[in-house]
Amino acid sequence: MKTLGIFRHAKSDxxxxxxRDFDRPLNPRGxxxxxxxxxxxxxxAVPWERILASPAVRVTQTVELAxxxxxxxPSITWDRRIYLASSATLIDVLREQEGDPAAIMMIGHNPGLEDLIFDLVPDDGNSPLRDIVEEKLPTAAYAVLDLAIDSWDQIDLNCATITHLQRPxxxxxALGPDLGPDSFR
Incomplete structure (x- = not known):
């Protein structure tokens, strides 16, 4: 069993x-x-053994403030491949992890992180937390998945259960959605 944390960057400016998109900082709400x-x-209190993060400014600021x-x-590995990556790329990054840590947290962006949850957690009607993510994985959301694998190179579709989800x-x-013109960015 492995544990994967997913933490989306906070609200950007x-x-x-x-x-450039890469250089956007956080706004005050973020x-x-x-x-x-x-x-x-x-x-x-999950003991994250490894943290992998996008080096985009909004992610680095999220990590710094958190x-x-x-x-x-914590020791953080900044990986440019996580920036705006697809779920398939994120899975590849996870499969490459050496040293076999029990728990890895990935910090990055949508739609990749949201799609990663959809790819790893089966849509079998038994996961109310997955249903919430289907509505939206908002900025600064944090999810924890248990993966039925023995090593990271075994990660595959439908191998996980989402055990925790927290939205700001x-x-x-006050950190909920505002309905102004930029609320869906």
Whole structure:
């Protein structure tokens, strides 16, 4: 059995149209959400042995704020392939992991992370948490999956069960969706 954590970056800022997508920072709501989720991840107490993350600015800021709030200083592997990756690419990154850690957290972007959950967790009607993800895996959401595998190179479709899902809005309603013009970005 392996454990996979999925943490989507917090809400990013769209105000500077000159910035490349890769360089977009977090907005104030994202900064608050990242810190709050850092505390939740700490309190959820999964011993993450390896953290793999996209090096995009909004991800690095999410990680920095979450770790600062939680008082953690984990070792992080920044992998450019995670930036805007498809589920298939994310699975390839996971299959390559050496040293056989029991628990890996991946921090990145949608739609790849959401699709990864859909590919790993069967759509068999027995997962209310998967059903919530089908509505949307919002920014700064955190999910935990148990994988029925002995090593990461065995990861395959429908090998997981989603055991935990936390959205920022469930901890602080002010971090829920706003219905303004940029609410679906």
């Amino acid at each position: 769209w105000n500077d149209a000159r910035l 900064r608050k959400g990242a810190a709050l989720m850092g505390l939740h991840i700490r309190d959820h 770790c600062e709030a939680a008082g953690m200083t 809005r469930d901890l602080d309603p």
